[in-house]
Amino acid sequence: MGDGRTERAAKARTQRRRQILDSSLRVFADKGYWRTSISDLVQAAGVARGTFYLYFESKSAVFLDMLDELLGCVEGAVSGVDPTQEISIQEQLVQILARVLETLSDNRPLTRIIFREAVGLDHEVEQRLSRFDEQIRTYLMHTLSLGEQFSAVRQDLDTQVVSACLMGAVREVIQAFVVRSDDRFDAHSIARQVVEFSLVGVAPKSQPGT
Amino acid sequence: MGDGRTERAAKARTQRRRQILDSSLRVFADKGYWRTSISDLVQAAGVARGTFYLYFESKSAVFLDMLDELLGCVEGAVSGVDPTQEISIQEQLVQILARVLETLSDNRPLTRIIFREAVGLDHEVEQRLSRFDEQIRTYLMHTLSLGEQFSAVRQDLDTQVVSACLMGAVREVIQAFVVRSDDRFDAHSIARQVVEFSLVGVAPKSQPGT
Amino acid sequence: MGDGRTERAAKARTQRRRQILDSSLRVFADKGYWRTSISDLVQAAGVARGTFYLYFESKSAVFLDMLDELLGCVEGAVSGVDPTQEISIQEQLVQILARVLETLSDNRPLTRIIFREAVGLDHEVEQRLSRFDEQIRTYLMHTLSLGEQFSAVRQDLDTQVVSACLMGAVREVIQAFVVRSDDRFDAHSIARQVVEFSLVGVAPKSQPGT
Amino acid sequence: MGDGRTERAAKARTQRRRQILDSSLRVFADKGYWRTSISDLVQAAGVARGTFYLYFESKSAVFLDMLDELLGCVEGAVSGVDPTQEISIQEQLVQILARVLETLSDNRPLTRIIFREAVGLDHEVEQRLSRFDEQIRTYLMHTLSLGEQFSAVRQDLDTQVVSACLMGAVREVIQAFVVRSDDRFDAHSIARQVVEFSLVGVAPKSQPGT
DNA sequence: AATGAATGAGGTTTCATTCAT
DNA sequence: TATGAATGAAACCTCATTCAT
Numbered sequence A, B, C, D: 001m002g003d004g005r006t007e008r009a010a011k012a013r014t015q016r017r018r019q020i021l022d023s024s025l026r027v028f029a030d031k032g033y034w035r036t037s038i039s040d041l042v043q044a045a046g047v048a049r050g051t052f053y054l055y056f057e058s059k060s061a062v063f064l065d066m067l068d069e070l071l072g073c074v075e076g077a078v079s080g081v082d083p084t085q086e087i088s089i090q091e092q093l094v095q096i097l098a099r100v101l102e103t104l105s106d107n108r109p110l111t112r113i114i115f116r117e118a119v120g121l122d123h124e125v126e127q128r129l130s131r132f133d134e135q136i137r138t139y140l141m142h143t144l145s146l147g148e149q150f151s152a153v154r155q156d157l158d159t160q161v162v163s164a165c166l167m168g169a170v171r172e173v174i175q176a177f178v179v180r181s182d183d184r185f186d187a188h189s190i191a192r193q194v195v196e197f198s199l200v201g202v203a204p205k206s207q208p209g210t
Numbered sequence E: 001a002a003t004g005a006a007t008g009a010g011g012t013t014t015c016a017t018t019c020a021t
Numbered sequence F: 001t002a003t004g005a006a007t008g009a010a011a012c013c014t015c016a017t018t019c020a021t
Helices: A002-032 A039-043 A051-053 A059-079 A089-106 A108-117 A123-149 A157-182 A187-200 B004-033 B040-047 B049-057 B059-079 B089-106 B109-118 B124-148 B159-180 B185-202 C002-029 C037-043 C050-057 C059-079 C089-106 C107-118 C123-149 C159-180 C187-200 D003-031 D038-045 D049-055 D059-079 D090-104 D107-119 D123-149 D161-180 D189-200
Strands: none
Touching: A002 A059, A002 A108, A039 A051, A039 A059, A039 B004, A039 C107, A051 A059, A059 A089, A059 A108, A059 A123, A059 B049, A089 A108, A089 A123, A089 A157, A108 A157, A123 A157, A157 B159, A157 B185, A157 D059, A187 B159, B004 B049, B004 B059, B040 B049, B040 B059, B040 C002, B049 D003, B059 B109, B059 B124, B089 B109, B089 B124, B089 B159, B089 B185, B109 B159, B124 B159, B124 C107, B159 B185, B185 C159, C002 C037, C002 C050, C002 C059, C002 C107, C037 C050, C037 C059, C059 C089, C059 C107, C059 C123, C089 C107, C089 C187, C107 C159, C123 C159, C159 C187, C159 D161, C159 D189, C187 D161, D003 D038, D003 D049, D003 D059, D003 D107, D038 D049, D038 D059, D059 D090, D059 D107, D059 D123, D090 D107, D090 D123, D090 D161, D090 D189, D107 D161, D123 D161, D161 D189
């Protein structure tokens, strides 16, 4: 015997966890985090009340697991973009954003929950989210200053304001196309639009001689 | 007797309402909407349980009142901008945004509550917020198409994407400067930055001859 | 001046009382005694909460007043039957019962309230009702024994059982024709039927020679 | 494992139910339905507030259960009477009534509650009671018309009035001997008296030749 | 490992009553 | 006399959590 039994048990545990997570996702989506009770979760999962506590210590632990899952997915997607390859920063940005949009779109229910409910929750949830935000902000700042060095970016920018604008643009595009709507969309095309908007704004390309 | 008594009573009622609203605001800010109980509210207001229900029919009614108050302030501030064509659209946008930022900054605690908690609440709250969003979106769309007519705006824009970017930019700037931070700021300068970013992006002004 | 003011005041008091009693009757009929709150009563009466307490010390005091009113009406009606006149006891019973039915029918809303709700109420209500019951029971017993003396009544009756049967018959007839139904009815005819039933039952008049 | 555990659990559940029902009966008897609070019930049952709601969804659900229990008992008792025509209808009536009286007497506390409090309660309670009433009324009507065919019943009866009298007689006898009094009684003898009264009234058997 | 009955603190809401005006 | 805002006890009900089986 030896490991066989342990392994099988571990696998069973993982499956149970998944089962609870999946059904919880549906309930959260349906009723909203705060209106959902442990009773709702165990009922949806089809397990006994006690069993739930064998796998999660609280409702917010379930949510935290979901959040980690989504953040993991996004990080995985983003890290797939090779930063050393021979494409312009602009193109890199488009690719990153497109991948993010695709990933979130592939996990729409989860994304919805997180975007709609991950507010005013646990302290830990807030922390993890703002850490993520911070990473993005840092990356944007870095990219902006890099662009400045290459004169690809204006010098008179207030990077605090501009990075906020950039983040907000991305966040709202996610809200509009992934969270609020249910339609499929062309992630690449949208990503390109966003990046182009960020680079040159809405004004027409200034024509020489104007 | 006449109205004297009635008037005084009405005034007292208004004051009580305000007293409850103000203390509730502090509690919501402190504990978060969902973790706040009616008990917390009455305790903070220093009134009896029953008194609370004389003025509000539920916790969410209190929140709704706050929301209406903030939306009213913002609408008032915005409507003060001179719509006559004495100033450019760009300058109008800057002024509107600056006023919004100022108003929200003047009501920081209230703004924080709304931005942090008005998500996944009541159906009515969601409705009122999305109605407000819709108004802004409509205004932006209108302005964009106006700009297109005057060739002040590129013709190849996906207005859905771009209006999302614009709204997101504004929303995030509010988050960054009003909600998350506690510092004073120069609303006009920030507004100008945002509008400029929206118009010409982060790229350096293309030089004639490049 | 002197009495004029006092009198007028007394009259005003009586009117207020009546106003409250009348509207309370409607509310009791509508919601049932136990589901009616003082708030309901003052709202229906169109007076302030405090005013109610100037006239009645509690909800059950209102009910007690109504009960007394109905009992008074019934007693008045019954006492109108001259017991010394030259009609048979049987005819007297018919007249009494007919008058009771008529009186209750004339006060249907009030009767309904009393019959439907005067159960499990105040101790005082119970007392007053059972005192009334007792009076009727005594009267029946008296009449039965009188009848026995005149050989108008069987000698082998268990007066306890029979008086219960008689009272029950009357009570249920009231329930059926006054309380449950809304139709007009011929009180005299019904009274006659009840008395006849009481005297000779449902069996056919035994024919001589059977 | 198998069913052993499930079975035992089911039995425990039934016992708990009974425990709550029994103690609730005592409390209702003591304080009256409307003056009884859930707190009173749980205190009397010696269980936690939450436990009560595991077994009954409201106070009125408890009452409804009691009502069903009593109606069930009565129906069971009545259905035990031999409907074959070996005995006269008169004797059948006596037996049925005697059994009803015995059954109610065997469940005096329950009977008291139902008779004293089942008025102006739930809509559902009213419904169930009037359904029961209707069954009895129908049975009486049927028996009367049957009697008419056999000339055992007068032809000039107003069946509406007479059936009301009969029902009332029975109801009041129950009130007098089971509900109001605490004494034992001879159900058969009382039943016979009631039936005899119903058949021939209080008048002396008319003597041939009078 | 899994169960689900039991718990009781704590949530929301109602309501009879008082009392300053 | 009339008012109605204020009160706070007490009603109803929910729910996260435990624990014996």
